[in-house]
Amino acid sequence: MLDYTSRTLENGLDVIVHEDHRSPIVAVNLWYHVGSKNEQPGRTGLAHLFEHLMFEGSAHHDSGYFTPLQEAGAALNGSTNCDRTNYWEVVPTSALELALWLESDRMGYLLPALTEEKFENQREVVLNERRQQYENRPYGLALMALMAALYPSDHPYHWTTIGDTTDLRATTLDDAHAFFRTHYHPGNASVTVAGDVDTTRTLELVARYFEDIPAGMPPPRVLIHGSGTTDVKPNRETRLVLEDRVELPRLYLAWRTPALFAEGDATMDMVADLLAGGKTSRLYRALVRDGRIATDVSAAQSSRELTGWFCITATAAPGHELAELEQVIDAELGALSEQGPETQEVERSLAQVEAQFVYRLQTLGGFNGRSDQLNAYNVFAGDPGFIDQDRARYRGTTTDSVQRFAARQLGSGDRVALSIVPQGEAQRALPGSELARVS
Amino acid sequence: MSGAVDRTTLPRPGPAPSVRFPAISTARLSSGIELRTVEHTGPPVIQWLLLLCHGSAADPATQPGLAALTADLLDEGSERRSVLDLHGALDRIGARLRVHVGPDTTTLSLTTLTQHAAAGLALLGEIATQPRFDSADFDRVRTLRRNRLRQMRTVPSAVADRVYIEALYQGHPYGHLGIGTDTALAGLTIDDVRQFHADTYRLKTGTLIAAGALTHERFRQIADAALGDLSVGGGRADGRERVTPGVPAEPSARLVVVNRPGAVQSEIRIGHVAVSRRTPQYHALRVMNMVLGGQFVSRLNRSLREEKGYTYGVRTGFDFRSAPGPFTMHGSVQADATVESVREVLDEMTALGGARPVTPSELDVARAALTKGYVRGFETAGQVARGVVQLVQHDLPADEYDQFVPRVNAVEAADVTSVAATHLCPDQAVVVVVGPAEKIEGGLETLNFGAPVRLEA
Numbered sequence: 001m002l003d004y005t006s007r008t009l010e011n012g013l014d015v016i017v018h019e020d021h022r023s024p025i026v027a028v029n030l031w032y033h034v035g036s037k038n039e040q041p042g043r044t045g046l047a048h049l050f051e052h053l054m055f056e057g058s059a060h061h062d063s064g065y066f067t068p069l070q071e072a073g074a075a076l077n078g079s080t081n082c083d084r085t086n087y088w089e090v091v092p093t094s095a096l097e098l099a100l101w102l103e104s105d106r107m108g109y110l111l112p113a114l115t116e117e118k119f120e121n122q123r124e125v126v127l128n129e130r131r132q133q134y135e136n137r138p139y140g141l142a143l144m145a146l147m148a149a150l151y152p153s154d155h156p157y158h159w160t161t162i163g164d165t166t167d168l169r170a171t172t173l174d175d176a177h178a179f180f181r182t183h184y185h186p187g188n189a190s191v192t193v194a195g196d197v198d199t200t201r202t203l204e205l206v207a208r209y210f211e212d213i214p215a216g217m218p219p220p221r222v223l224i225h226g227s228g229t230t231d232v233k234p235n236r237e238t239r240l241v242l243e244d245r246v247e248l249p250r251l252y253l254a255w256r257t258p259a260l261f262a263e264g265d266a267t268m269d270m271v272a273d274l275l276a277g278g279k280t281s282r283l284y285r286a287l288v289r290d291g292r293i294a295t296d297v298s299a300a301q302s303s304r305e306l307t308g309w310f311c312i313t314a315t316a317a318p319g320h321e322l323a324e325l326e327q328v329i330d331a332e333l334g335a336l337s338e339q340g341p342e343t344q345e346v347e348r349s350l351a352q353v354e355a356q357f358v359y360r361l362q363t364l365g366g367f368n369g370r371s372d373q374l375n376a377y378n379v380f381a382g383d384p385g386f387i388d389q390d391r392a393r394y395r396g397t398t399t400d401s402v403q404r405f406a407a408r409q410l411g412s413g414d415r416v417a418l419s420i421v422p423q424g425e426a427q428r429a430l431p432g433s434e435l436a437r438v439s
Numbered sequence: 440m441s442g443a444v445d446r447t448t449l450p451r452p453g454p455a456p457s458v459r460f461p462a463i464s465t466a467r468l469s470s471g472i473e474l475r476t477v478e479h480t481g482p483p484v485i486q487w488l489l490l491l492c493h494g495s496a497a498d499p500a501t502q503p504g505l506a507a508l509t510a511d512l513l514d515e516g517s518e519r520r521s522v523l524d525l526h527g528a529l530d531r532i533g534a535r536l537r538v539h540v541g542p543d544t545t546t547l548s549l550t551t552l553t554q555h556a557a558a559g560l561a562l563l564g565e566i567a568t569q570p571r572f573d574s575a576d577f578d579r580v581r582t583l584r585r586n587r588l589r590q591m592r593t594v595p596s597a598v599a600d601r602v603y604i605e606a607l608y609q610g611h612p613y614g615h616l617g618i619g620t621d622t623a624l625a626g627l628t629i630d631d632v633r634q635f636h637a638d639t640y641r642l643k644t645g646t647l648i649a650a651g652a653l654t655h656e657r658f659r660q661i662a663d664a665a666l667g668d669l670s671v672g673g674g675r676a677d678g679r680e681r682v683t684p685g686v687p688a689e690p691s692a693r694l695v696v697v698n699r700p701g702a703v704q705s706e707i708r709i710g711h712v713a714v715s716r717r718t719p720q721y722h723a724l725r726v727m728n729m730v731l732g733g734q735f736v737s738r739l740n741r742s743l744r745e746e747k748g749y750t751y752g753v754r755t756g757f758d759f760r761s762a763p764g765p766f767t768m769h770g771s772v773q774a775d776a777t778v779e780s781v782r783e784v785l786d787e788m789t790a791l792g793g794a795r796p797v798t799p800s801e802l803d804v805a806r807a808a809l810t811k812g813y814v815r816g817f818e819t820a821g822q823v824a825r826g827v828v829q830l831v832q833h834d835l836p837a838d839e840y841d842q843f844v845p846r847v848n849a850v851e852a853a854d855v856t857s858v859a860a861t862h863l864c865p866d867q868a869v870v871v872v873v874g875p876a877e878k879i880e881g882g883l884e885t886l887n888f889g890a891p892v893r894l895e896a
Contacts, residue, residue, distance in 0.1 A: 023814060070804055136771070279526045
């Protein structure tokens with residue numbers, strides 16, 4: 001579905017080029033295979049803070065990353081999650097070299113420009129990002145409580161990408177320099193150029209800008225501590241409660257599930273859709289439409305590199321309690337595990353997945369555009385052309401496999417149940433919930 | 440192409456690509472609906488958009504929320520199909536339905552694969568014109584919307600938006616959010632919805648827009664087949680197809696504080712009623728806004744984020760509507776920087792029209808960011824279709840988009856200063872702060888906006 005040409009430079013940088021001449025624009029997309037899973041306890045939040053520092057200038061252009069690109073008509077941004085950090089620009093064709101110059105300068109020559117002043121400023125910005133997106137937002141601390149409960153304290157998914165406030169305050173400029181030297185080098189990166197370009201010329205151009213950057217040492221492998229496997233199972237339900245400035249109580253049920261591209265990962269996507277995707281879904285009907293005991297419900301398989309997690313979220317309607325919601329959800333999960341889905345339900349989900357694969361092809365750049373997908377497949381599957389196999393994973397889903405994986409993954413009592421309730425109403429949590437620890 | 444890269448200077452991009460918006464073809468279907476189509480090559484995706492020229496400003500004065508509730512009920516089943524059958528039909532072709540109610544318009548959007556273009560449009564027509572409007576569904580959906588309103592009380596940005604628009608447009612058709620108020624929703628009946636639908640969903644006065652990888656002719660054939668025999672209604676009984684709201688009264692308050700005890704940040708809105716989309720100053724205002732707060736490297740974001748670190752980011756913008764819409768600065772800042780941030784926004788609004796006019800390099804960046812990046816805005820079928828919506832909604836000339844780049848490039852420093860002096864009015868601004876009142880009220884009083892009006896969320 002997605003044509004490309006790729007090569008690897010001597011310093012280890014993967015280069016991928018995708019041609020499309022419909023519009024005079026080019027997307028540059030650069031992935032570093034580093035995320036919050038590569039952090040150490042005590043220094044959480046560093047990968048994301050570091051992403052901010054990448055926009056503050058590099059040795060040969062030490063006056064901000066945005067100005068020359070915005071002056072060239074670019075859109076640009078970056079993001080960090082637990083597994084990777086990405087950066088992208090979408091520029092008019094004639095500004096491709098400008099984008100490559102700037103990206104290569106911050107890959108090769110960031111540290112001489114990375115000062116204490118910039119570091120302190122961006123730490124304050126990130127603390128404000130944390131306040132805005134998590135602390136001052138209803139239900140905003142749910143993810144932190146869930147991750148902390150799903151994974152033991154030395155597991156790389158135990159903390160969230162935004163990091164702990166205490167850790168962010170304790171992080172030093174030296175930590176940032178060390179982080180860059182460990183993770184930000186060509187061998188740990190993949191660059192895609194997509195759009196109105198000539199493949200041969202573009203491969204040469206990218207090589208010219210990046211080939212002089214020295215290869216780094218491969219970063220240490222991320223180890224899963226605790227039981228030593230990707231599956232850490234305390235083998236019981238953990239019940240937690242968090243009081244928050246909210247009007248209505250909300251229940252989160254979370255399970256550890258297969259990793260990205262592992263067996264069962266795609267099926268769990270379909271399970272999520274059958275359960276809570278749209279007005280025909282099982283949980284929407286049972287909780288919201290017919291039962292009228294919840295105001296909303298959602299479900300998602302979060303596919304991650306080391307291990308996945310699956311979450312069902314539902315908010316209690318006024319006059320109803322989370323225990324009622326839990327009972328209905330468990331009954332629906334039981335029915336799906338015991339009887340399996342209707343053929344029609346699986347067909348409907350598949351039709352939507354098929355359409356999504358096409359809709360995703362509409363944009364070249366930005367988050368989830370074609371350039372981002374090529375890098376994602378390259379970094380996580382080792383093959384930029386993995387999109388066809390990715391689609392095949394869904395096409396192979398059957399009523400049987402849905403039933404089997406729903407039963408296997410969601411059937412045991414091994415899960416985290418988090419109740420977020422209005423302040424002063426801790427008694428509205430599921431019975432036996434302990435206070436969640438978040439900071 | 441060999442040799443080391445010259446790192447002493449940045450590569451200089453060439454000139455901006457010229458922008459030609461693709462041709463828009465206009466036709467009228469046998470049922471009377473106006474059709475506008477754009478041929479857009481790319482992945483096999485079709486965007487259908489049904490544009491109706493009524494939005495939340497068409498809510499009767501005592502019934503804020505009626506337009507949005509009506510729109511929300513459209514996909515709860517049709518005369519022929521239950522809600523499950525209807526959504527089953529949408530899901531089986533992988534279609535995406537979105538209904539959006541803005542202040543001036545309602546748009547029904549359906550994205551589908553090209554192979555399902557006809558089936559998708561038939562469903563869209565059924566949803567728009569033959570809703571079931573069952574009273575049990577009405578009751579349930581209204582309850583869901585009242586619950587959402589209740590939840591919005593704890594979302595600082597939602598509270599700030601509501602209080603701000605209510606203060607700016609007191610008693611005006613723009614003076615409420617689309618979702619309305621709890622009192623109004625409680626008083627609505629299914630008959631109100633049925634009547635509103637009969638009055639406003641008259642496709643003869645709306646426009647069907649299509650963009651994607653089909654020819655104009657093929658689009659027309661599909662549309663005629665899918666919607667040709669649809670009952671589309673006549674014009675309104677009172678003959679008023681489009682009602683453009685008038686000029687609002689003075690704001691109800693200048694400085695409003697919504698207390699959020701102990702909050703770590705203050706959510707801020709600052710602004711005033713400004714201009715409509717048809718203002719002759721449109722392009723100069725766009726450039727001026729880029730300098731002030733419309734992009735990352737704007738004066739306000741540079742100062743409040745990149746120099747002081749008070750915020751994750753702030754932005755300003757003109758909401759260009761059919762009637763004069765708001766100019767607004769919006770952002771969230773750490774609580775102890777509230778007063779200083781508000782003061783700085785007001786100061787910058789003043790300075791750009793006087794003491795510190797736009798510099799040559801700021802002007803270059805602002806114009807270039809708008810013009811050189813313009814082509815990015817028409818990449819997908821959905822973007823192209825929404826471009827057509829703007830032309831139809833505001834009755835703009837067909838070459839509006841082709842003229843954008845030359846018109847922006849013609850904006851000079853003196854124009855920026857002039858529109859800043861005329862259209863930024865800090866002395867008439869309304870300031871809304873959702874934050875920890877006990878910490879910020881004393882300081883806010885020093886702004887000379889009078890004593891803050893304290894509201895509850």
